[in-house]
Amino acid sequence: MSDLFNVLTGLSRQRDFRQLIVAPMNLRNWVLAMIARETEHARAGKDARIVLKLNSLVDPACVEALYTASQAGVKVDLIIRGICSLWPGIAGVSDGIQVRSIVGQYLEHSRVFSFSNDGSPELYIGSADLMERNLDRRVEAVVPVDDLEARARIQAALTIMLADDRRSWQLGADGTYRRTEEITGRPGTIDTFETLMEQTGQMASAAMVAPHRPHAGMGSLDPRA
Numbered sequence: 244m245s246d247l248f249n250v251l252t253g254l255s256r257q258r259d260f261r262q263l264i265v266a267p268m269n270l271r272n273w274v275l276a277m278i279a280r281e282t283e284h285a286r287a288g289k290d291a292r293i294v295l296k297l298n299s300l301v302d303p304a305c306v307e308a309l310y311t312a313s314q315a316g317v318k319v320d321l322i323i324r325g326i327c328s329l330w331p332g333i334a335g336v337s338d339g340i341q342v343r344s345i346v347g348q349y350l351e352h353s354r355v356f357s358f359s360n361d362g363s364p365e366l367y368i369g370s371a372d373l374m375e376r377n378l379d380r381r382v383e384a385v386v387p388v389d390d391l392e393a394r395a396r397i398q399a400a401l402t403i404m405l406a407d408d409r410r411s412w413q414l415g416a417d418g419t420y421r422r423t424e425e426i427t428g429r430p431g432t433i434d435t436f437e438t439l440m441e442q443t444g445q446m447a448s449a450a451m452v453a454p455h456r457p458h459a460g461m462g463s464l465d466p467r468a
Contacts (some may be wrong), residue, residue, distance in 0.1 A: 251382065266383040271304065273385070274373065277365075278308040284361045285316035294357040294401055297320040299372040300329055313339040322404050323414075324351050332416035342414035343423070345404055355397060356385065366394050383401040400439065404433050410433040439468055 247263055249255035262444065278390065285291035300321065306329045313319055319340040321327065326437040331340040345351055369385030371377045388394050397441065404411075409431030412420040419459045424431045 246454045247382075247384065252308050255398065262386055264367075264369070264385040265377050266308040267383060270371055270383060270385060271302070271378040274305055274356075275308050275379075277356070277387045278422040280360065282308075282312040282315045283357055285312070291315075291358075291361070292319070292359040293317060294320045294322070294355070294405070295371045295373075296351075296353060296355040296401065296404070297354065298324050298354070299326040299374050301326055301379060302373045302375055303328075305373045308374075309340065310336055313337045320405055322401070327414060329413055330416060330418055337416075343407075343415070345407055345410050345432075345435050346412065347410045349436055354385075355401060357398070357401065366397060370398070371393050393418070403433065403438050404435050406433050407435045408432060410436060433443070 244261070246255065246260055247265060250257055250265075262271050264273045264410075281293050282289040293309070300323050309319055309321075314336065317339060320341045321329070321331075322345060323341065323342055324344055324346065327342055327344075329340065329342065330336065331337045332341045345414055354369050354371060356369070358365045364386045367385050368388055369383065371381075371383035371385060377383050388397060408423040408427060411423045413423055413426055414420050427435060
C-alpha cells in the first residue's frame with residue numbers, strides 16, 4: 244500500500260507491486276492472464292471455473308476472453324448487478340456462461356474474482372469493474388485473499404448468490420432478463436439478503452457471548468500493562 248500511495252503522490256513511477264494488482268498499470272493484463280490460464284486448464288482436461296462478482300462487465304477484451312474460455316470448456320458464473328455486454332447461452336460461443344443480477348434492499352457493491360486453477364483455487368477482492376474507464380483511466384486495486392476464514396466467508400456468500408432464486412434475474416441468450424422464479428416455474432426459497440442478514444446476526448450474537456481473547460500480536464489490553 245505504501246508503494247501505491249507513493250505513486251499517487253508522484254513520488255514514484257512504480258508499475259509492479261508485491262501483492263496489489265493495480266489499474267491502469269497492469270490490472271487488465273492480469274485479468275486476461277487469469278482467464279487465459281483457466282482456458283488452458285480446460286483445454287488440458289483440468290478443473291477450470293471462473294466466478295466474477297461485479298457491478299459492470301463491458302470491457303471488450305475481457306468479454307472476448309470469457310467467450311474464448313467458455314468455448315474451451317470453462318464454466319463461467321457471472322454475478323453482474325448492472326450493465327453486462329456479454330450474452331450467455333449462445334450456441335458455440337457462450338454455452339458455458341451464466342449471468343445473473345441480484346437486486347434487493349441493499350446495494351451490492353463488492354467485487355470478487357474467483358478462479359479454480361485446477362484444484363488450487365485463488366480468490367481476489369478489489370475496487371474495479373471490468374470497464375474501460377476502470378481499467379484504463381482510474382487507479383483501482385485488486386488484492387488476493389489469503390486468510391482462510393475470510394476466504395471461506397466470501398466463498399459461502401458467492402454460493403448463496405449463485406443459488407438465489409428469489410432476488411435474482413438471469414440474462415438469456417436473447418439479451419433479456421427474466422426472474423429466476425419465472426424460469427424455474429416455482430416460488431423461490433433462497434434470498435441472498437435475508438440469508439446474509441441472518442448469518443450476520445448469528446455471528447454478532449456469538450461474538451457478544453464469546454469470551455474476549457486478545458488478537459495475537461496485540462498484547463495485553465489491560466490499561467495497567
